[in-house]
Amino acid sequence: MEIDKERAKGVKLAFQLVLDGMGVDNIAINLNQLGYRTKRGNLFSGKSIERMIRSEIYKGWIVSNRLKGRNTHQGKIRPKEQWIIVKDAIKPCIIDEETWDLANEKLTLRQSLAPRARQRRHGLSNLIKCALCGRTHSVTIRKDRKQKKELKPCNRKDPLGNSCYNRGLNYNSMMDLIITRIKIRREEIIAELKNLKEESQPFDSKAIKIQLIEERMKKVEKALKMLQIQLEEDLISLEEFKERKKIRSRELDKLQLELQETENITQEDEIRAKESLVERLDHFLNNWKQLDDTKLNEGLTSFISKVIWHYHKGSNKPPSLNIEWID
Template identity: 25%
Template sequence: MINQQILEKTKNDVFQNTVISSAVQIKRVAIYARVSTTEQAEEGYSIDEQERLLSDWCTNNGYIIHQVYADRGISGKSIEKRPALKQMLNDARKQLFDIVLVWKTNRLARNILDLLKIVEVFNQNYISFRSFTENHETETSSGKLQFHMMAAIAEFERNTISENVKMGMLARAREGKWNGGQVLGYNLEETAAHGNKRKHTKLVINEKEAQTVRQIFELYISGNGYKAIANRINKEGHRGKKGKPFSINTIKTILENPVYIGVIRYNVRRNWTDKRRGDINPNPVFQKGEHDAIISQVTWEKAQQILKQRSHKPNRVHGGAFPFTGVLRCPKCGAGMVVSRTVNKLKDGTRKTIEYYACGAWKNKGTSVCNSNTIRVDKAEAYIFERLQQLATNEQLIQDIVETVNGKRSNNDEPIKREFATLAKELEQLQRKKERAMEMFEDDLITKVELQQRLNKTNELIDQVELRLQPIKLQMQSLKTHTIDETLIKEVMGNFHKAFKQSITQEQQKHLVTLLIKEITINEEREIDSIQIQFNNAVLNYFTEKGADKSLGDDLSAPFLITFTI
């Protein structure tokens, strides 16, 4: 009777301890780490070291790590170009973690506007933000105020440093010193420091490359165009600074660069950290450089005169709005096809322009790289559009798409289900272990102290397993059993055909094509060989009335590629 009372009291104690333990929710931490290529090379940042220290901090503070999000070799200027950050923000909106931890605030964003936008996403989803080295946190009102103030001060300091660096480089440019990187025709050499003067980089002629530069200028002033020059020097085996063939744009850039007459050009852009096309400075700095010229002033002036005369009719690649540019692939080299035009003179004296899809590498770099491999635009587009129209009634293709999408959904779910089953089984075994300990105590095989020791140890193991189960349960909750069917695919294909037919401009058609089609291949006989379509949430949202089914979750966030031969 006494043993029975002790057993009941022990069970109550264990139950109370379990309730108290479950009431304390252990925080889930998302670690974000980033390092740019420049920082890795010049400043000694280590993304692995960031991850190690932040992980140790979580362990020491009793937190569990939900996931480490790492952007390696990526600048902090743009959110859009950081896949790990974008994934973390998506997971934040699903409230998959409670804290975001970074090594330093500037790992998250370098300008205060982006930083505040990111932190606002955290705040809206009840997620706090912490900086390891700066002791920032956003869990309290005073912490938020301090965070905003320090972020503003940090951006001010960065801008001040940037302005000082720009002023220093501008001063060096006015002294004729080189501020840029590698340039064809020259090697970079560091000069030794003298007195108060710091060492700097100087351009020294590379005679082999200089001969290529001189040949480019001579060919141009002799009447050759960009493409003819690129084609010739590529055939002769000349290559650019990085060992790549010369393109039309490379030739044009060389012909416009005053460095080859011994002149430094600097401050070409108004905002030197933001290299946009529309940010060209109309008044850059030109200064006699301390390096030697490769071409004569006479040759330079002749080339500039021709450039000016030809500027009203640039020799450009006609890619643009044609629906299948970039999607069509060259059968020889795999480059995207662009539009090329020929003008034929008819018997009656009139001229007729015929448009072709041609290899982009040939168009840009000449026959030394690839052949034209042309296919007429009108015939190619009519043929492709006819095949796309047939997709809405191609039962076999529709069935292939359905099986692939649903099969991949099932495959994606399997690892999560297996892990959940493993942990659930482990939890069940630990519960049975507790029951056996109780039975041993009832049979007087162990003392109360021994029972409590065994229960405490088992409860610790149970807590650990349950902590591991928390993120798995959240993922399991998001798994749905919904599948897509043939009706949905037919709706997508039918609406694509209708939208394409109703498109007024080629830009609209191109947008529709790039949504649905990943790639179109051409065979050696210059006939359409196969079409590879991509099927994802973006396609569902655009081509169905209801949009993407929410139950599909993230399974369609990346495209499913279906290739069929036509």
């Protein structure tokens, strides 16, 4: 095997940046800005940097018998004790074994800290999505402002380091906006109930609901196709592909079941469902101020899929939000 000296410089830089404590997403941006690309000529991502650091080939090892079957996309990973590992198979190696071990330890330590941050749940956890890039907005507690909560700006960077600049907002202000929308939603459902109960009103909400479910199914099917493309383009690992595919497949199965149930629904069923939803909304609106963060989040996510937030930095347009509801 011959070493590509130019690509080897990028590999060495990536390992050094890991040792310096930089995250994989920022390492990818650094390599992309310097003109480095993956084997297939694509921009680096955090996942591709992680796969690079985890790859034993850079320290001169060759690992075989890792997968069952020849299909690298669908094959299952064997237990580690069944792998065939040939050490010092490639000389000279790009990264010495000590550097490889240190970088992998540093990466593992950094990744082990991430779940702890995700466990800090608040009322709006996983609900607010950036309208510009789709990233979930996080919430911070401002120690310099008497522990006030704030929805952080997005500032997600693309592979070349450009930020999307969707602004944040005061946490309580965001909550007030959402509560106002919930009250409006309640009035809309009451109006729908009134129309349903009128004998002259045709039962057309069923057709609308079926159309919405079919549109969601198309999005999931498209996402499944994109996952396959990402795997083939080496943008995600096999393990991540399998995990994401499992989640999307379950989502599709759930939608198919929802479609069948909706096709069989009667006007009386629809009336009962809407009456039940109004009761749930009333209970939430009367009690939400007394709920702790966990219960508040559970209440919101029981009838809200996501809140799409748009407040672009540098724009004179007022902020806006759009709520996707769970019926």
